[in-house]
Amino acid sequence: MNLYDYLYYVILPVLAISTVIIFIRFLKGPTLSDRVVSLDLLLTTGIGIIAVYSIHTDQPTFLDIAMILALIAFLGTVAFSYYLEKREKNE
Amino acid sequence: MNEIFIFILSTMGALFILLAAIGVVRMPDLYLRISVTTKAATLGIGLILGAAAIYFGDTAITSRVMAIILFMLLTAPVGAHMIGRASYFTGVKMWLDSQYDDLKDQYDPKTHKLSSEEKPEDKKI
Numbered sequence: 001m002n003l004y005d006y007l008y009y010v011i012l013p014v015l016a017i018s019t020v021i022i023f024i025r026f027l028k029g030p031t032l033s034d035r036v037v038s039l040d041l042l043l044t045t046g047i048g049i050i051a052v053y054s055i056h057t058d059q060p061t062f063l064d065i066a067m068i069l070a071l072i073a074f075l076g077t078v079a080f081s082y083y084l085e086k087r088e089k090n091e
Numbered sequence: 092m093n094e095i096f097i098f099i100l101s102t103m104g105a106l107f108i109l110l111a112a113i114g115v116v117r118m119p120d121l122y123l124r125i126s127v128t129t130k131a132a133t134l135g136i137g138l139i140l141g142a143a144a145i146y147f148g149d150t151a152i153t154s155r156v157m158a159i160i161l162f163m164l165l166t167a168p169v170g171a172h173m174i175g176r177a178s179y180f181t182g183v184k185m186w187l188d189s190q191y192d193d194l195k196d197q198y199d200p201k202t203h204k205l206s207s208e209e210k211p212e213d214k215k216i
Contacts, residue, residue, distance in 0.1 A: 003094050003097060003098070006098065006101075007101065010102075010105075011101050011102070011105045014105040014106075014108075014109055015105055015108060015109075017109070017112075018105075018108050018109045018111070018112035018113075019112075021109075021112040021113060021115075021116055022112045022115055022116075024116055025115045025116050025124075031121065031178065031181075031183050032181075033121055033174060033177065033178035033181065033183055034121055034124065036174055037115070037121065037124055037125055037128055037174060038115055038124075040128060040170065040174075041111060041112070041115055041128045041132055044108075044128075044132045044133070044136055044163075045108055045112070045132070047136055047140075047159075047163075048104065048105075048108055048135065048136050048139045048140075051136075051139045051140050051142075051143045052101065052139060052143075054143060055097070055101075055142065055143050055146045060143075060147050060149070060152045060155075063140075063143065063152065063155055063156065063159070064155070066140075066159060067155070067158065067159050067162070070159055070162055070163055070166070071162070073166075073170075074162075074166040074169075074170055077170035077173065077174055078169075078170060078173055080174070080177075081170075081173040081174040081176070081177035081178075082173070082177075084174075084177040084178070084180075084181055085176070085177040085180055085181075085203070087181075088177075088180050088181045088182075089203065
């Protein structure tokens with residue numbers, strides 16, 4: 001089996017299925033914190049999809065986008081937890 | 092030879108990410124879910140990015156991949172600790188079967204200070 005076929009027909013579907021599974025928790029999540037955690041994991045899975053896609057299309061430029069996505073994921077988690085804690089303090 | 096490494100690394104990475112996804116749905120408790128997210132997902136992403144670095148085989152791209160992996164390794168525990176701390180304050184329940192809660196009554200509910208933390212009056216003396 002070709003490497004490109006393997007990436008396209010095995011690895012990318014596995015990552016897509018895991019994205020769907022994480023999205024179930026994102027919709028269900030009993031509290032807001034569950035949603036923040038699953039959003040963080042969704043963005044992390046997106047970095048993996050971008051890396052596999054950059055191998056498949058032979059374009060290393062996509063890895064820059066992966067780096068920026070990692071930064072945005074961290075910033076989002078920190079901002080969400082900061083404002084969660086702040087909201088709790090005010091009440 | 093390189094192709095075999097790419098096969099192995101990408102398969103392991105995809106499996107670890109799938110395990111993290113299953114863990115996030117199946118775990119009974121927010122804190123256990125946080126532990127799954129930080130460990131398994133970071134390992135999977137590192138393996139997949141390693142496969143990309145082997146595929147391109149260029150110094151510039153390898154250093155970029157190393158920067159992403161280092162950034163993920165640095166920020167995943169910090170983000171997990173922050174969201175865990177915030178959700179402990181907002182009163183997210185632990186699992187019914189969990190045995191210990193070492194942080195119980197250790198935090199001041201108003202100011203969010205640890206009881207072992209240094210008080211501001213002590214500093215002057």
